[in-house]
Amino acid sequence: MITRQITLGLTGSIGMGKSTVARMFADQGVPVFDADAAVHRLQGPAGRVVAAIEAAFPSTTGPKGVNRTALAEAVLGNDTAMKALENIVHPAVAEERAAFLDEHAQAPLVVFDIPLLFETGGDARVDKVAVVSAAPDVQRARVLDRPGMTKAKLDAILARQLPDAEKRARADFVIPTDVPLEETRAHVARVIACLAAATIG
Numbered sequence: 001m002i003t004r005q006i007t008l009g010l011t012g013s014i015g016m017g018k019s020t021v022a023r024m025f026a027d028q029g030v031p032v033f034d035a036d037a038a039v040h041r042l043q044g045p046a047g048r049v050v051a052a053i054e055a056a057f058p059s060t061t062g063p064k065g066v067n068r069t070a071l072a073e074a075v076l077g078n079d080t081a082m083k084a085l086e087n088i089v090h091p092a093v094a095e096e097r098a099a100f101l102d103e104h105a106q107a108p109l110v111v112f113d114i115p116l117l118f119e120t121g122g123d124a125r126v127d128k129v130a131v132v133s134a135a136p137d138v139q140r141a142r143v144l145d146r147p148g149m150t151k152a153k154l155d156a157i158l159a160r161q162l163p164d165a166e167k168r169a170r171a172d173f174v175i176p177t178d179v180p181l182e183e184t185r186a187h188v189a190r191v192i193a194c195l196a197a198a199t200i201g
Helices: 018-027 035-043 052-058 068-073 077-105 136-143 151-159 164-171 181-198
Strands: 008-010 032-034 109-113 128-133 174-178
Touching: 008 018, 008 052, 008 181, 018 032, 018 109, 018 181, 032 035, 032 077, 035 052, 035 077, 035 109, 052 077, 052 136, 068 077, 109 136, 128 164, 136 151, 174 181
Parallel strands: 008 109, 008 128, 032 109, 128 174
Antiparallel strands: none
16 A cells, blocks of 8 residues: 655756656656746736746836846856845745645655755655666757857856756656656656555555
8 A cells, every 4th residue: 555655856957858758757647846937927917926026126017927037147156146036936936846746645756856855955855766867969959059148148047057067966867868768668667667666655
């Protein structure tokens, strides 16, 4: 019988393929909390942190909610501004996370898709951690192919993220994405099987 729910933190640096892996977990029926999606909802039209962000960072919001480009320009490379933004966003995301847990209280395994899991101390709030990883050249090529991305912007983002090697060293599972999709999917299946076994008593 199921004895307890296991929470798995899913993380990885920008361009590592974390969103693809999160979808693979969801395809297997595992509830996935997407922290980025929660932030988009909170910062979207009528989002409940929009007013607070506008007050702290004037002219970064509009009818469609937060202008993410303008907000990024206001906080990237500025630790004080970034901290102020996190103090607005993180508590609201925590409330979304709590509601997700309530909704899926009976699930044996849930996944928290959180880009800055280690950087924000989120690894202490989950049972296990899976890191999505790819070779550095694959990572950079993926990210620089995104609209509006520049090498300088990528470097600023990476400066805020724990190095991939350190993330892998601290992970319970490493899921590669610089391999064929079916191989990545097989890694996901093995992680689910391993954690499912741990919920049976």
